Amino acid sequence: MAGQTLYDKLWSQHLVKERDDGTALIYIDRQLLHEVTSPQAFEGLRLAGRKPWRLDANLATPDHNVPTTVKERAEGNAGIKDPVSLIQVQTLDDNCLAFGIEEFKINDPRQGIVHVVGPEQGATLPGMTVVCGDSHTATHGAFAALAHGIGTSEVEHVLATQCLLAQKMKNMQVRVEGKLGTGVTAKDIVLAVIGKIGTAGGTGYAIEFAGSAIRDLSMEGRMTVCNMAIEAGARVGLIAVDDTTIDYLRERPFAPSAGQWEAAVADWRNLVSDTDAVFDKVVELDAAGIEPQVSWGTSPEMVTGISGEVPDPSEAADETVQQGYARALEYMGLKPKQKITDIKLDKVFIGSCTNSRIEDLREAAKVARGKKVAGSIALAMVVPGSGLVKRQAEAEGLDRIFVEAGFEWREPGCSMCLAMNADKLGAGEHCASTSNRNFEGRQGYGGRTHLVSPAMAAAAAIAGHFVDVRRLAGEPQSAQEA
Amino acid sequence: MQKFERLEGLVAPLDRANVDTDLIIPKQFLKSIKRTGFGVNLFDELRYLDEGYPGQDASKRPLNPDFVLNQPAYQKARILLTRRNFGCGSSREHAPWALEDFGFRVVIAPSFADIFYNNAFKNGLLLITQPEDVIDRLFRELQAGEGYRLDVDLENQRVITPSGEILEFEVDAFRKHCLLEGLDDIGLTLKDEDAIRAFEQRHRAERPWLFRETAQA
Ligand code: SF4
Numbered sequence: 030m031a032g033q034t035l036y037d038k039l040w041s042q043h044l045v046k047e048r049d050d051g052t053a054l055i056y057i058d059r060q061l062l063h064e065v066t067s068p069q070a071f072e073g074l075r076l077a078g079r080k081p082w083r084l085d086a087n088l089a090t091p092d093h094n095v096p097t098t099v100k101e102r103a104e105g106n107a108g109i110k111d112p113v114s115l116i117q118v119q120t121l122d123d124n125c126l127a128f129g130i131e132e133f134k135i136n137d138p139r140q141g142i143v144h145v146v147g148p149e150q151g152a153t154l155p156g157m158t159v160v161c162g163d164s165h166t167a168t169h170g171a172f173a174a175l176a177h178g179i180g181t182s183e184v185e186h187v188l189a190t191q192c193l194l195a196q197k198m199k200n201m202q203v204r205v206e207g208k209l210g211t212g213v214t215a216k217d218i219v220l221a222v223i224g225k226i227g228t229a230g231g232t233g234y235a236i237e238f239a240g241s242a243i244r245d246l247s248m249e250g251r252m253t254v255c256n257m258a259i260e261a262g263a264r265v266g267l268i269a270v271d272d273t274t275i276d277y278l279r280e281r282p283f284a285p286s287a288g289q290w291e292a293a294v295a296d297w298r299n300l301v302s303d304t305d306a307v308f309d310k311v312v313e314l315d316a317a318g319i320e321p322q323v324s325w326g327t328s329p330e331m332v333t334g335i336s337g338e339v340p341d342p343s344e345a346a347d348e349t350v351q352q353g354y355a356r357a358l359e360y361m362g363l364k365p366k367q368k369i370t371d372i373k374l375d376k377v378f379i380g381s382c383t384n385s386r387i388e389d390l391r392e393a394a395k396v397a398r399g400k401k402v403a404g405s406i407a408l409a410m411v412v413p414g415s416g417l418v419k420r421q422a423e424a425e426g427l428d429r430i431f432v433e434a435g436f437e438w439r440e441p442g443c444s445m446c447l448a449m450n451a452d453k454l455g456a457g458e459h460c461a462s463t464s465n466r467n468f469e470g471r472q473g474y475g476g477r478t479h480l481v482s483p484a485m486a487a488a489a490a491i492a493g494h495f496v497d498v499r500r501l502a503g504e505p506q507s508a509q510e511a
Numbered sequence: 512m513q514k515f516e517r518l519e520g521l522v523a524p525l526d527r528a529n530v531d532t533d534l535i536i537p538k539q540f541l542k543s544i545k546r547t548g549f550g551v552n553l554f555d556e557l558r559y560l561d562e563g564y565p566g567q568d569a570s571k572r573p574l575n576p577d578f579v580l581n582q583p584a585y586q587k588a589r590i591l592l593t594r595r596n597f598g599c600g601s602s603r604e605h606a607p608w609a610l611e612d613f614g615f616r617v618v619i620a621p622s623f624a625d626i627f628y629n630n631a632f633k634n635g636l637l638l639i640t641q642p643e644d645v646i647d648r649l650f651r652e653l654q655a656g657e658g659y660r661l662d663v664d665l666e667n668q669r670v671i672t673p674s675g676e677i678l679e680f681e682v683d684a685f686r687k688h689c690l691l692e693g694l695d696d697i698g699l700t701l702k703d704e705d706a707i708r709a710f711e712q713r714h715r716a717e718r719p720w721l722f723r724e725t726a727q728a
Binding site: 043083156157189191192194285286292293 | 544720
């Protein structure tokens with residue numbers, strides 16, 4: 030019999046019961062809650078007179094709606110000007126208090142984007158099942174945790190039963206072998222993967238990212254890769270446990286106590302696909318061939334290397350693609366064959382659950398150090414993923430580098446990733462963004478999002494248009510450059 | 512979910528076909544963080560003369576005196592009698608929430624829209640289908656005098672009219688079971704409570720660090 034994949038192992042370790050109709054009851058170890066998708070779930074519990082099954086499995090924090098300016102944040106919840114947002118955040122506070130769920134409130138230093146907070150606290154551990162009412166829950170798969178987004182009625186289901194009704198997915202392996210070029214990052218890997226397999230390429234699969242280029246990534250980089258598995262259509266992204274995983278978790282607040290650490294690590298070491306495991310599909314990429322990526326369209330698969338150009342819709346393979354490209358170019362205000370480096374920018378956003386961790390900020394700061402944001406850029410902002418990331422960055426002096434260069438240094442939250450708070454693009458504005466979705470209107474009505482890595486975003490802020498970060502950083506021309 | 516076994520209750524008539532979910536609960540009320548409180552906005556456009564928005568004090572709004580649910584005789588109605596294709600339109604679960612929050616537990620009509628049908632049963636609202644001519648007759652009986660009541664017996668799948676006439680109805684066995692037992696998806700999963708507890712115990716023994724109280728002990 031063939032061996033098991035990492036996904037197979039995680040699945041069977043959590044299988045409570047298989048039903049005749051092909052669905053299964055899966056036990057959930059961790060649920061992360063935020064203010065947008067939880068209110069009706071709590072309301073449902075109340076209406077039915079139910080209690081959460083296991084309080085210690087839950088952890089909550091407000092992130093989607095919170096303001097990111099220092100002045101408003103100083104006022105706590107009262108600083109939230111939009112009444113609907115305010116009610117959502119207050120309702121989360123009330124529900125957590127009433128049910129006894131641990132919450133990092135708006136001005137708790139540990140508050141932040143759920144997908145940054147969970148791993149940072151060690152609340153995401155290898156071998157766990159992790160759910161959250163948010164599609165980017167795939168992020169936590171970087172720890173070899175089976176993690177995916179769920180809907181509000183499922184949030185209620187997990188609260189009440191500690192289980193989820195699920196169906197087993199198929200296995201896909203994405204192997205990225207070789208060494209990344211200087212200035213090329215995890216974000217570029219995942220954008221290149223999506224560019225290759227498309228936004229529906231992973232539908233129905235759990236994707237395991239493997240290969241030497243993935244193993245060489247830090248945990249922050251691995252989270253960036255798994256975060257965007259959903260943009261390739263896969264609800265689950267996974268990376269096997271190794272020393273990097275274990276070193277990251279040591280002494281995190283929610284990590285196993287000293288007495289249990291050794292046993293936990295021994296258990297985690299098994300969280301890798303067996304060498305003879307069979308995947309339903311395998312995709313291979315050469316790391317050395319990946320350039321810094323920039324998305325030009327309105328879907329994450331509409332992406333190309335920095336030395337590339339906007340495609341000519343008339344040259345696309347079939348009519349549907351042609352139409353899709355033409356519509357995207359019209360929305361984005363771009364011309365066929367326009368060089369990526371000629372795209373002028375109005376705003377720059379460094380943040381989101383994809384790229385707001387300490388390492389992301391370090392990479393951006395390295396590029397921004399001693400430089401100035403171009404005069405043509407109306408707003409360049411850096412939004413750390415959590416209060417602890419912010420503190421760490423300030424301890425390292427990164428905030429000063431950003432502020433001196435002309436970036437705004439903000440308070441943690443989702444911010445302009447989805448523009449639910451006051452941080453938005455204006456109609457027609459082009460933004461270099463380290464977030465994960467470039468859909469029409471995502472960052473504000475009529476706004477034009479280009480997805481890039483933190484280093485590429487910082488470089489673009491300084492130049493006023495996209496540039497090859499490898500050149501800006503003064504690196505010697507590498508062999509991979511076309 | 513509230514159990515449903517038998518209900519003897521006042522009937523309100525809504526003499527109109529194709530009542531869509533926007534008519535049942537207009538989209539501006541979907542922003543709410545709750546799944547209760549929609550009752551005051553049930554049939555908002557028919558019920559009030561002004562335009563409704565969330566968070567308003569409904570008691571201050573001008574009522575449409577012609578609308579049936581505004582008439583004192585129907586204030587305590589538990590059963591809604593209406594026409595074909597009730598609940599068409601969007602998939603909003605707010606529609607059954609609003610009907611139930613007002614006090615309805617049963618809707619009787621010649622036919623219902625699919626998604627609404629599912630959503631209703633999931634939320635403990637019983638939908639009964641009867642042929643057009645039977646519905647016509649019920650409307651006529653109801654209009655003949657005040658205080659028309661029906662006796663709905665889910666167990667035996669029949670409705671008994673004031674004159675003692677028995678109307679049989681069809682209901683899917685699984686849905687009937689869930690309603691009689693008061694089981695929603697969560698209720699169903701909780702039927703496996705023993706299996707979940709047993710799994711949890713084993714899981715905790717094998718990997719205590721996944722449980723915070725034990726991990727911190
Ligand atoms: S940062 Fe963006 S993608 Fe991530 S959880 Fe927040 S809104 Fe969703």
